Amino acid sequence: MLSVLPGRLLPGPYRALFADKTFRRLMPVFALSDLGDGMTFVAVVWLAFALGPDGGQGTLAGIAVAAYVLPGALGALLLGRWMRRLPARRLLVIDSTLRAVLLGAIPLVHVAGLLTPAVYVGLLGTSSLLHAWGKAGKYALFAPVLSDEQRLTANSVLSTSLWTATIAGPALAGLLVGVVSPAWIIGADAATFAILAYRTSSTPLPVAAPPPPPPMPGGTQQGLAVLRRHPELLGLLAVTWLFNLAYGPVEVALPLFVSDDLRAGAGLLGAYWAVFGLGAVIGALALGATRRLPLWPAILGIIAGHGIGLLSFAVTDTALPSLLGFAFAGLVYGPYSALSLTLLQERAPAESLTTILAARSAVLLTASPLGATLGGLLLDRTSAPTVLVGCGALMIAVAPVGAGVLRLSQARRPAEKTEQSLHKKPRSEA
Template sequence: MLRHRGVAGLLAGDLLAGAGTGMLLVAMPVQTLAIHGDVPRAVAIGLVAAAPFVLSTVLASVIGLGRAGVFPRTLLIADCVLRAATFTTLGVLAVTDRLTLPVLIGGLLVGSLFRLAGSSGRRLLATSMAGDDGRFAVNGLLGLNTSVALYVVGPVLGGIVVASAGAGVALLADAAGALVLLAAVLVFVPRMRADGDAVRRPPMGESGWRILRRRPVAARLLVVVFFFNFFYMPIEVALPLYVRGSLDAGASALGLLWGALGAGAFVGAALVNQLRNLPQRHVLIAIVGLWALCPITLAVTGDLTVAMIVFGLGGLVWAPFTPVAYSFVQSGLEPAEHQPVVTLWTTGATVAAPLGLLAGGPLVELAGVTGGLVLSGVLTLLLVPIAAAAVLGRR
């Protein structure tokens, strides 16, 4: 797939942009804790982490439920431009010590308007250029990008930058990453394709919801993915507090912990293509069960090295989930059905993030960091029999 100029260029831009976004995994909690004021720490972290998903979920839902297609390339360009402008502004305010919690939340609400639509557009563009034969490989490469940039390079660089220069510089780095992805889209992704596939705007047709109703296994899998993501989100709220409390460490340790997750995820994503001949439904169920053990184990250790090993193994297990799930869903779609279904599916899977983060803040505040991690794992374990019934049932 990397021999295809368009696919390679888009993936390279996505990789560099992801590194900037990965820096925010460290920068955002640190910045939030510096300006949270009278708002409880866990609640403030949850609000900031949830803000990018609110308006973007509304827009992506409109696209996925509607019948009129929108150019995926246009959506991705809009996301890059708005993100670059927003994070440049937030970064400047942070560097000059003028950033407040309401301004940060408001900026994330507006600046991430095209986040989900752009993300699904990026996947549509890459898999469309690769064709049916290359879809599984490209979904795996997108997962590999996420693992390397978002959870390895980004957090490690974020920990260094935040510790040495401050969180505001990391916000500016994310803006620069958005500009890099914008350049990659403009240069490597064609405006239109003559064969009418997903690179160009799909014709008027059915909504994503009606298409999913005809494919009940895909619809049930969406429910499983929603709750898998929902039960994960308290971890993102608890982790910065876990590092400060249980591990008695700072921003660099938080970056190393995310980096460990990414290192494991890198190996898991690199092995995705080896899983293509296995029963994909069974693979997805196994991932749900094995990941559930990660936060439970994390809660009972207070050593950074052990925590990194646990999180690394969690990343190894978790990484194949998204590429396998998307390949499974896309394999049963007609070309004109890809954009509404993938956009709606991405939205349905991702809307769990703001809901889980908003619930995770009060949950961690009440149950404590250790209790929040354990509860996240236990609820995910309870999802295993539900997932088995959902995806192994009648086709």
């Protein structure tokens, strides 16, 4: 089937991309792994509910979500001295193998009756330790294979695969939880990583050019130092961090809202994530129109709009209002990452962009797991609708805070430079 796609079904630049044998061989296993990760949106939290003590399910769910993400940030910061020297293929294979082994152990330990909360969190956390490096290897793998023009198209396909998995994965997991234990769904995700590791290691690749010398030590600290000299960029980082922190509890509170308030199962939870992902895809596709707006107002409007969507969870007697609200939250969220990165790229000094991006990634990786942990603690003391609506209210509050940050940063720049930044057209329109 794939052999006929380049010539008949795919438009424009995608034909040449899928005509490349290496990309055509690896992309299906990338998509399969993305689907497996999408299923863990439901499975990780649902299994935590089953393992947690009475009255403590929320805490364990928050810790489990944090453990599945946060060690990757630590690995990115602490293991760079060794990992950045490895080629992209090896990074991807090592990360995929580690996740296949440790996530695959979860259903086996569960069947043996030995899966305690501590063991569960330990396996999740250790499995994610190298995942930031694995993602980096995934996006760098095609560098020696594709031309400069094809790389942009390849990144687009990889991103589309992630969003599609956000729609299909939770929905599929919601159906499967009614048939099998969520531990086996995590095991299925492990199997996709095993396939990914095997296919990546066995696929011939062109000889890559020697890797560039490793960055100077302290790259993250250097990037933060540059940000401190640019208040607008530091403010953007702070606003985005608060936005991600406010979002973190949603991943823990939403499953409890479905199970306790709506008295429904994992199928409905999958539907929530599916409509969110569908909304995000539509919002991302509408980015071209959004970019004609001033960037800062669009970013702050997205944060407030996402919060408004979460206010719908105040209605607890039926799922329809919150389903529509969550779809709206996904719709407005879709363009956020691209818009915030565009603002950073337009305002940051060109010579410091790499170090600023490194610092940004390191800082933002801590926000959502911390929010999930705090959300889990709150859920043991209050209701899921209260947490979800509170997250929405916090997001709405972040928007005027961001506007204040913008005014303060503008006060430190010459008036004419301020005027240019507020009304600057995107490069595509210049």
